[in-house]
Amino acid sequence: MIERLHRQFLEMVRKILDAEGVRDLNAAQAVVLYHIGEDDVTVGELTNRGYYLGSNPSYNVRKMVEAGYLIQERSRHDKRSTRLRLSEKGLDVRGKLQDMFNRQTMALGPDSVSEDDLRTANEILARLEWFWGGSQGFGGGPQGFGGGGIF
Numbered sequence: 001m002i003e004r005l006h007r008q009f010l011e012m013v014r015k016i017l018d019a020e021g022v023r024d025l026n027a028a029q030a031v032v033l034y035h036i037g038e039d040d041v042t043v044g045e046l047t048n049r050g051y052y053l054g055s056n057p058s059y060n061v062r063k064m065v066e067a068g069y070l071i072q073e074r075s076r077h078d079k080r081s082t083r084l085r086l087s088e089k090g091l092d093v094r095g096k097l098q099d100m101f102n103r104q105t106m107a108l109g110p111d112s113v114s115e116d117d118l119r120t121a122n123e124i125l126a127r128l129e130w131f132w133g134g135s136q137g138f139g140g141g142p143q144g145f146g147g148g149g150i151f
Helices: 002-019 027-036 043-048 059-065 088-112 115-132
Strands: 070-074 083-085
Touching: 002 027, 002 088, 027 059, 027 083, 027 088, 043 059, 043 083, 059 070, 083 088
Parallel strands: none
Antiparallel strands: 070 083
């Protein structure tokens, strides 16, 4: 179900991009821009912070730099490292996504999905991420792989 929701979410982002005439950016790249926001990050931080779900963000970073959505500069402190930040064009896309999120938040309203419902769902998903992420050895969770618990 989570994968299906993610695909539906990306399709919604794609519709926003299409409506704005953005053809040189895919939905997953737009979400990366949204997550970067006002931050100044390295390419490695994109995956470490969960902004990019793939294993190698270099291709997408290069495409976004070439299209003018990201500015890539050498770090002042470590010349081997580059820092990324949004350009004006990237900030514009981020603003469009923020507007979409704001509209959706208003449309949900307290009668369909409450703030508490969303908070609880987020907490459950965070626990599942921790469990499946292997943070406690093979398989994650306090009992390790196959150890009792939720299933």
